[in-house]
Amino acid sequence: MTWTFVFALAAAAYAFKVLGLVLVGDRRLPSVLDRCLALIPAALIAAIVVKDTFSIGQHLQFDARAAGVAAAAVAAWRKAPLIAVIVIGATLTAALRAAT
């Protein structure tokens, strides 16, 4: 990672925040754009979850992480707090690795 990357990402992230709060403000966006932008977190976060659970680089791989994340999913479904979900996922994965 380079410093250029860090500052470029910082500038982009802040630009998006200012765009919504300060520049657009009360003006409305076309509603179709509004609806699509609202779905960005769901589409991208779901992709990151499967990538980080089932792949290493360009290889699909099914290992201890899958069990850990499955347990975390159950915890999230039971409305466990964020910390509990993270700890359950990490601990089960670490325990399975230690046991095998």
Next chain:
Amino acid sequence: MKPWRDERLRPVLAACVTLGFAVGVFAVSFGVTSVSAGASVGQTCVMSLLVFTGASQFAAVSVFGAGGSAASAFGGAALLAARNSVYGLAMAPHLRGSLGRRLVAAQLTIDESTAMAAAQEDESHRVAAFWITGLSVYLFWNVGTLIGALLGSAIDPKVLGLDAAFPAAFLAILWPLLRERRSALAALIGASVCVVLIPFVPVGIPILCAAVGILVGVPSPTVAAPVGFEVQS
């Protein structure tokens, strides 16, 4: 009125600060993973101070850690950062005041502060919840990042299962979104596109391509969904 003088606001304040603390724990795992993905302690901390939007930072670091290019890391992280402009739109009617004040508020416009503000019914509580959550998350996120980055060179994240902590945390953030039918469908499409592309394209690109899932938002909600297009809720 000072928010902490208002009795009814105390439980809100407590919830905001607790959320900040939870995010701080998450930040420790960000710091560890960022350093083990090849970023320096300084770069990791500056990212948290200036970028300050967790999902983008995690996405960037996770692409670098897997050997992806800077361009694909930037693309995925920037796309995730784009949602903050939607939060800004939602908060704009509530956050009045000088330009300087709004420019500071902009940096604090993230998932947590917007969600806590949206959860309040009283207008003054809404504004207080936004600021308190934003500032407490900012503080805890940066302290947590520093601790994680310093620990990162000392511990192997795999032994502690921290590589699974990432997707677990993302899953916890994703879960409440899935209750809404369109979001669930967008998530399903995003995840499927990503998993299918992983073996065939460079690291980071599958995440970008997952953005096609947002096209679920194109049809107007007033038009009935075609038969066979319903998702069980």
